Amino acid sequence: MAPKRLVSxxxxxxxxxxxxxxxxxxxxxxxxxxxxxxxxxDRLRQMMIPAAVGDGDYCDSWRVGVEANNxxxxxxxxRKCDNYVENYMRGHHYRRDSKVxxxxxxxxxxxxxxxxxxxxxxxxxxxxxxxxxxxxxxxxYKNHGFGYHRTDxxxxxxxxxxxxxxxxxxxxxxxxxxxxxGVKIVFxxxxxxxxxxxxxxxTNLIKEGFDCWDELILRSENxxxxxxxxxxxSGERKKLEEEKGMVIIGNIGDQWSDLLGSPEGRRTFKLPNxxxxxxxxxxxxxxxxxxxxxxxxxx
Ligand SMILES: *[C@@H]1O[C@H](CO)[C@@H](O)[C@H](O)[C@H]1NC(C)=O
Ligand SMILES: *[C@@H]1O[C@H](CO)[C@@H](O)[C@H](O)[C@H]1NC(C)=O
Ligand SMILES: *[C@@H]1O[C@H](CO)[C@@H](O)[C@H](O)[C@H]1NC(C)=O
Numbered sequence: 001m002a003p004k005r006l007v008s009x010x011x012x013x014x015x016x017x018x019x020x021x022x023x024x025x026x027x028x029x030x031x032x033x034x035x036x037x038x039x040x041x042d043r044l045r046q047m048m049i050p051a052a053v054g055d056g057d058y059c060d061s062w063r064v065g066v067e068a069n070n071x072x073x074x075x076x077x078x079r080k081c082d083n084y085v086e087n088y089m090r091g092h093h094y095r096r097d098s099k100v101x102x103x104x105x106x107x108x109x110x111x112x113x114x115x116x117x118x119x120x121x122x123x124x125x126x127x128x129x130x131x132x133x134x135x136x137x138x139x140x141y142k143n144h145g146f147g148y149h150r151t152d153x154x155x156x157x158x159x160x161x162x163x164x165x166x167x168x169x170x171x172x173x174x175x176x177x178x179x180x181x182g183v184k185i186v187f188x189x190x191x192x193x194x195x196x197x198x199x200x201x202x203t204n205l206i207k208e209g210f211d212c213w214d215e216l217i218l219r220s221e222n223x224x225x226x227x228x229x230x231x232x233x234s235g236e237r238k239k240l241e242e243e244k245g246m247v248i249i250g251n252i253g254d255q256w257s258d259l260l261g262s263p264e265g266r267r268t269f270k271l272p273n274x275x276x277x278x279x280x281x282x283x284x285x286x287x288x289x290x291x292x293x294x295x296x297x298x299x
Contacts, residue, residue: 042090059084063274069256074277077146085274086146089138095170097272102170105252105269106177112249112266113181125214125246126178127237127265128171129253130189130201132273134210135165146275160191163200167208168271174252175210184246186215188236188258190229190278193218215240229278234261 059081065071077085088094113124128134140159159165178185187205191197198218205211217236227235240246241263251258251265254273259265 038091045087045090055080056084063088066274067270067272073279077274082146089141089146089275094272098168098170101269101271102174105250106174108267109178109181109183109250113183123184123245123247124249125184125186125240127186127188127248127251129255129258130187130191132254133252133271134168134171134187135204135208136168137165139164139166141275161196161200163204163207165204167210172209179212183249185213186217186240187213188217188233190232191218193220229257230261233258234263237263237265
């Protein structure tokens with residue numbers, strides 16, 4: 001890297017640091033380690049319950065179908081994959097799969113920034129989804145089922161407001177790397193934009209180590225009333241590019257609805273999530289809509 005570029009990265013990084021929403025610090029803050037290691041119980045589960053038990057082979061294939069966007073529009077995981085999904089999410093497999101995605105993303109980002117593409121230089125931007133991308137709700141699902149059991153909407157909302165979700169450890173690694181590269185950070189979520197939830201979302205992100213961003217976009221009532229998740233998210237990305245001059249070099253999410261719709265971003269990265277599917281629902285809180293519809297269909 002030419003010294004001039006290095007200087008400009010440092011300048012950008014310094015400029016960014018001033019926009020940090022830190023609790024007494026910048027990007028170098030210690031990351032909460034709540035998600036960093038498997039709990040004792042989960043380590044025990046991994047030893048006692050092999051990944052493929054019973055219908056494990058089928059569920060393995062079903063999960064690949066989901067991740068490749070071949071299996072769509074499901075409202076609940078297949079009943080026989082209930083244990084499989086729980087085991088997957090609580091154990092090493094989910095972390096390992098996520099790490100492959102994030103390692104690819106980090107290598108790509110580094111190459112993209114260092115290639116010196118002038119269009120991407122100062123305005124290079126990365127879009128992160130929030131739920132099951134930056135923050136994990138595995139702790140919530142431990143008490144409310146992993147995709148099969150009924151999940152009530154108020155309980156999930158309460159959980160979000162409480163702001164106790166843990167960082168997905170691999171995503172924090174990618175995030176820190178992007179900050180060092182001087183890439184702008186945007187969090188784009190389908191969470192409804194209420195003052196309470198905005199505060200809870202920001203507080204939770206900061207607490208888990210995501211303490212700097214250029215934009216935290218939640219879904220306003222207006223965009224909730226019309227349009228699908230894909231329309232909402234791609235519309236917001238379009239505004240970032242057209243109104244703010246950002247160049248979205250990367251976009252990462254756990255749902256296909258995070259990644260589809262122009263402009264998608266120069267590259268997209270799909271994190272695993274076999275626990276729920278967010279479709280082109282007509283309103284915000286689609287995870288909530290799904291759980292509500294799956295509970296009504298199972299009652
Ligand atoms: C959340 O609200 C509290 C109380 O009003 C305030 O002190 C805090 O700074 C807010 N946090 C964020 C991240 O906006
Ligand atoms: C929502 O839409 C209405 C009608 O178009 C408009 O008056 C209002 O300002 C909008 N609110 C926001 C938050 O954009
Ligand atoms: C970054 O965006 C701003 C605002 O649109 C624009 O003026 C500037 O030329 C852009 N920088 C680069 C390097 O493209």
